[in-house]
Amino acid sequence: xxxxxxxxxxxxxxxxxxxxxxxxxxxxxxxxxxxIRRGEIFALLGPNGAGKTTLISLVCGLLRPSGGSVRVDGHxxxxxxxxxxxxxxxxxxxLATEMFETPMAAAAFxxxxxxxxxxxxxxxxxxxxxxxxxxxxxxxxxxxxxxxRRVMIAKALAHEPRLLFLDEPTAGVDVxxxxxxxxLVRGLRDDGVTIILxxxxxxEAEEMADRIGVIHKGELILVEEKSRLMAQLGSKTLTxxxxxxxxxxxxxxxxxxxxxxxxxxxxxxxxxIHAQExxxxxxxxxxxxxxxxxxxxxxxxxxxxxxFVSLTGKHSQVAA
Amino acid sequence: xxxAGAVPAFNARAVWAIYRFELARFLRTxxxxxxxxxxxxxxxFVVFGAAIGSRMGEIDGxxxxxxxxxxxxxLSVLTxxxxxxxxxxxxxxxxGTSYELLSAPISPFEIVCGYVGAAATKSIILGLVILAxxxxxxxxxxxxxxxxxxxxxxxxxxxxxxxxxxxxxxQSWEQLQVIPMLxxxxxxxxGGAFYSINMLPGVWKTVALFNPIVYLVSxxxxxxxxxxxxxxxxxxxxxxxxxxxxxxVVWWIFRTGYRLKQ
Numbered sequence: 001x002x003x004x005x006x007x008x009x010x011x012x013x014x015x016x017x018x019x020x021x022x023x024x025x026x027x028x029x030x031x032x033x034x035x036i037r038r039g040e041i042f043a044l045l046g047p048n049g050a051g052k053t054t055l056i057s058l059v060c061g062l063l064r065p066s067g068g069s070v071r072v073d074g075h076x077x078x079x080x081x082x083x084x085x086x087x088x089x090x091x092x093x094x095l096a097t098e099m100f101e102t103p104m105a106a107a108a109f110x111x112x113x114x115x116x117x118x119x120x121x122x123x124x125x126x127x128x129x130x131x132x133x134x135x136x137x138x139x140x141x142x143x144x145x146x147x148x149r150r151v152m153i154a155k156a157l158a159h160e161p162r163l164l165f166l167d168e169p170t171a172g173v174d175v176x177x178x179x180x181x182x183x184l185v186r187g188l189r190d191d192g193v194t195i196i197l198x199x200x201x202x203x204e205a206e207e208m209a210d211r212i213g214v215i216h217k218g219e220l221i222l223v224e225e226k227s228r229l230m231a232q233l234g235s236k237t238l239t240x241x242x243x244x245x246x247x248x249x250x251x252x253x254x255x256x257x258x259x260x261x262x263x264x265x266x267x268x269x270x271x272x273i274h275a276q277e278x279x280x281x282x283x284x285x286x287x288x289x290x291x292x293x294x295x296x297x298x299x300x301x302x303x304x305x306x307x308f309v310s311l312t313g314k315h316s317q318v319a320a
Numbered sequence: 321x322x323x324a325g326a327v328p329a330f331n332a333r334a335v336w337a338i339y340r341f342e343l344a345r346f347l348r349t350x351x352x353x354x355x356x357x358x359x360x361x362x363x364x365f366v367v368f369g370a371a372i373g374s375r376m377g378e379i380d381g382x383x384x385x386x387x388x389x390x391x392x393x394x395l396s397v398l399t400x401x402x403x404x405x406x407x408x409x410x411x412x413x414x415x416g417t418s419y420e421l422l423s424a425p426i427s428p429f430e431i432v433c434g435y436v437g438a439a440a441t442k443s444i445i446l447g448l449v450i451l452a453x454x455x456x457x458x459x460x461x462x463x464x465x466x467x468x469x470x471x472x473x474x475x476x477x478x479x480x481x482x483x484x485x486x487x488x489x490x491q492s493w494e495q496l497q498v499i500p501m502l503x504x505x506x507x508x509x510x511g512g513a514f515y516s517i518n519m520l521p522g523v524w525k526t527v528a529l530f531n532p533i534v535y536l537v538s539x540x541x542x543x544x545x546x547x548x549x550x551x552x553x554x555x556x557x558x559x560x561x562x563x564x565x566x567x568x569v570v571w572w573i574f575r576t577g578y579r580l581k582q
Contacts, residue, residue: 060423064577082331082425090423096416098341105344112337113424115328155420 012038012087012163012194013059018068020054028054030219031068036163036196041189043209043226044198051218052198053093056165060090072163086114089161091152093168093198099141103132103151106140107158114159126157130184146177153184164188166197170204182208236299238280240267243293250290256283267294334426338434339441342408346442353442354449357396361450364392365457368514379516380547385458390541391513392454394475397447398508398533401476402500405439405483410490418580428574436480443476461544467552468543474559475536481566488579507533512541517549532562 013036020029029051036042046052057063059070061077070077075084098106107123127133130150135143140151149169156164166185170178185195185208199205205212205226212229214222222229245264256279259268271278287294346353369385376384412418421431454460462468490496511533517525528534529550539555542548548555573580 060419062419062422085423085425088423090419092416092419094416096419098412098417099415100345100348101341105341109337109341110420112340113334113420113426115331115333115425117333 010037011035012073013196014071015055015059016069018055018058018070019066020058020063021066028218029058032220034213034220034223036194037211039189039192039194040210041185041195041197041208042211042213043205044196044213044215045200045202045205046198046215047200050215052215053167054218055215056090056167056196056198060088060165061085082115086159087162089156089159089164091149091156091164091166091169093171095145095148095152097140097148097151097155099139101140102137103127103140103143103154104136106151107154110155111158116159122160123154123158126154129187130154131180146173149173149177149181157188161193163194163196166195168198168200170199170201178204235270235272238269238271238283238297238299240269240287240294241265241296242267243295246292250292252286252290253283255279331426331430334424335430335434335437338431339438342435342438343441346404346438354446357400357446357450358453361392361396361453362457364388365454369457379519380545382545382547383458386460387516387541387545388514389451389454389458389460390544391508391511391537393447393450393472394511394533394537394540395505395508395513396450397443397472397476398479398504398536399500400446401439401443401479402483402486402504404442405436405480406487406490406496406500407483408435408439409484409487410496413487413579414493422580428571431574432481432484432570436477436484439480439483440473440476443480444472447472447476463546464543468540471536471540471543471555471559474563475540478559478563478566481563481570485566485569485573488573491579504533507531508537512537512549532558535559 013034015032015034017031017033018029019027019031021027032055044052044055054063058065059072059077061081070084072084072087075087077084098109101109104123104127107126108118108120111119111123124133127136130153132147132150132154135147140148143151153166153169169185170181173181182204185197189195197204197208209226212222212224212226213220242265246260246267247264249258249260256269260266261268269279269283271280365385368388372384378384379387409418412421451460486496486499490498510528511531512528513533517528517534517538520528535550535555535558538549539552539559542552542555572578
């Protein structure tokens, strides 16, 4: 217990050598070490079956770990499970609600389950924050999928957790609701809640996360600041809006591996931002020599998706 | 916001939350929950009390209509205890909301207290309603009211625990019904609900003593009329024994995570 005082209190979650092997022999999670900083939004990226939900389920007590330890705000999830769990909120991936209850009753039930005294004002605040107040007396089964997802978030927030797990929070929801969810998550972070979300929408991680972890085949292969990750691993794309469309790419431009898009109106050139010679000056000179003019040009950072594919691809090759 | 260490050693609020939540479901359908057994019991009295009972002699000095009252109450209490408790825990497993139970700061003992407590409350209310209904048809006497209530509570708790185990074990709605339909109902009918096992021929009387329901019905009937097929101490010990076995199985379920945690 004395060690609790020595823990770096910047970390709200500390995972050490956490692993899970099922009775069938399937190793769903190889030993993982991970620290989550207080107040950050951490995105756990990975394809289906990579181990994201397994990791969350182990931390939240839904699965028994095969090895390792987890501390939430310094409290061990096994020895001191009551305190540890009281700090955690979980929104699982599957839509699972008490279908015959109302959002208000469901949220109040969740609060009680976590040992918190009744607080109708707080439950109202949570429901209003999720635009559920008008639906508070409706049966959950009558609500839309997006609203049910909000009910699950309301239930997870009803006991005022300090660490919130969102497992694929926007899976299957429309674009508008997804934007609302992102705003909600940012609002929670502003209130001091640490958020760990899993997603395979890379756009979501790119939009929201402070740090990103990539999990692949049960192994946490990378944890990095989002900005640094993109700077370290990214490439950029130069896009040229042509004055006159091209029917085909001239052979003289073949060294640049260009792409001709939008019926010949757009030329795209992808380049490595770390390369000493990125090829842009030479390309522009060659275009001038060929009499190909352009109205506009811009460059874009490569997306996390590119980085993700690159990372998981490389990892598979190394493993092979 | 939340303060670490705020959850006490016994999470009474969680137990109360589960208890209230389960009872709210019961109250939403209180009409059908109580009306059905009341009608069924009334029909039993019309058939066995008035139509057939009037042609039958007294058993151990008690009219046949009054004799079957404890057995009828037991029949409903056993069945409803199992059904209520099994449904209570199976439903969150089926809908997927059991994740919340597993991730909440609540111990297995507290979960059982909430679900079994609520299911037993419903069964006890039901037993008392049937008793009141019976009072409309036959003159009732309860020689040992405290013992009667004690047997009712102990039986409700034991069979709610048994129902809880079925609710954890079952992997489909069909499985949920198998044990109550194929095991409990026949055992109750053969357990002396409608007759004294002393009326059975020798070998069948011996066979009947292997039926645990005999001890419940016998002890319960003793509380009413002071007569029993087996000694009341044995009935009490058998009921406690069943309660202890169920408690042990529930403890094992949570210790191993059977059908709850992988």
